[in-house]
Amino acid sequence: MRGDFGGRLRLSILDHTPVSSGSTLGDAFWHSTRLAELAEQVGYERYWVAEHHNMPWLASSSPAVLVAHVAARTTRLRVGSGGIMLPNYAPLAVVEQFGMLEELHPGRIDLGLGRSSGGDQIASHALRRTDQDYAPLLAELLAFFRGDFPEGHPYGRVTAVPGQGTMPSIWLLGSGTYSAQLAGAIGLPFGHGGHFAAANSVAAVEAYRQSFRPSPACRGRTQSSQWELSAPKPTKLPSATTTQRTSALCAICLAPQVRCSRPTKSKPGRQDHGPLLRSSTSRSSSRPTS
Numbered sequence: 001m002r003g004d005f006g007g008r009l010r011l012s013i014l015d016h017t018p019v020s021s022g023s024t025l026g027d028a029f030w031h032s033t034r035l036a037e038l039a040e041q042v043g044y045e046r047y048w049v050a051e052h053h054n055m056p057w058l059a060s061s062s063p064a065v066l067v068a069h070v071a072a073r074t075t076r077l078r079v080g081s082g083g084i085m086l087p088n089y090a091p092l093a094v095v096e097q098f099g100m101l102e103e104l105h106p107g108r109i110d111l112g113l114g115r116s117s118g119g120d121q122i123a124s125h126a127l128r129r130t131d132q133d134y135a136p137l138l139a140e141l142l143a144f145f146r147g148d149f150p151e152g153h154p155y156g157r158v159t160a161v162p163g164q165g166t167m168p169s170i171w172l173l174g175s176g177t178y179s180a181q182l183a184g185a186i187g188l189p190f191g192h193g194g195h196f197a198a199a200n201s202v203a204a205v206e207a208y209r210q211s212f213r214p215s216p217a218c219r220g221r222t223q224s225s226q227w228e229l230s231a232p233k234p235t236k237l238p239s240a241t242t243t244q245r246t247s248a249l250c251a252i253c254l255a256p257q258v259r260c261s262r263p264t265k266s267k268p269g270r271q272d273h274g275p276l277l278r279s280s281t282s283r284s285s286s287r288p289t290s
Helices: 025-042 063-072 091-104 121-126 134-146 178-185 198-211
Strands: 012-015 046-049 078-085 109-114 169-174 190-192 252-254
Touching (some): 025 046, 063 078, 078 169, 091 109, 178 198
Parallel strands (some): 109 169
């Protein structure tokens, strides 16, 4: 790859962790791990894992777990989700999971967020997928990361640990113009699913560029826009008595011209210990046989 900033072509990988005929789930995860390791060796920019459910030929049902594993087996490669299907989760859970990943691997984690279910209707029901609109879910997620719920909001008493103050790079993903417009309006990077919705690529890119408004440090703030986010109050809170293989990333990825970066000042007492529990014997290039 060319080293100069103006001419460098940044290549990335989107991995669906396919399960090949005659192979096991363990084989699929081993191949994904090796792919990430090789991608780092040859200079790829990032490695993302998808989210799919009820598809026996695709093993990527838990992106956060696979991201943690791959990040621990690499040292420089950016690793993330492509993406987390936000309506499948409580925003607080996503914040705590990816806040922990960012603490373990500072500056290397991407949180790509999507709107679909990653599965069929039955799987979506089994996941307890919410019917809540996407924008309020995104607003809640950002508010947990930033710790800036409006005064009097009941979730203002909840601190995401880890998560609050430790926000990874957040991308909005989509196959049409909705997420493109939303990402542009709040100043977040956008990734278009050109590998399965190529017909929408031009429209999505144009929508993103037309709606883009710079936001300081990609904190999700806008001046005035129809997409301005505000976390609504929940309709009801529980009371104290309640029972308690692989495809190349041919998607079009756009980042704001105003580059987003983490503060360079380290937290007191914080050190980057790198990947955990990794020894020279654990990185064998051949899958062990049982």
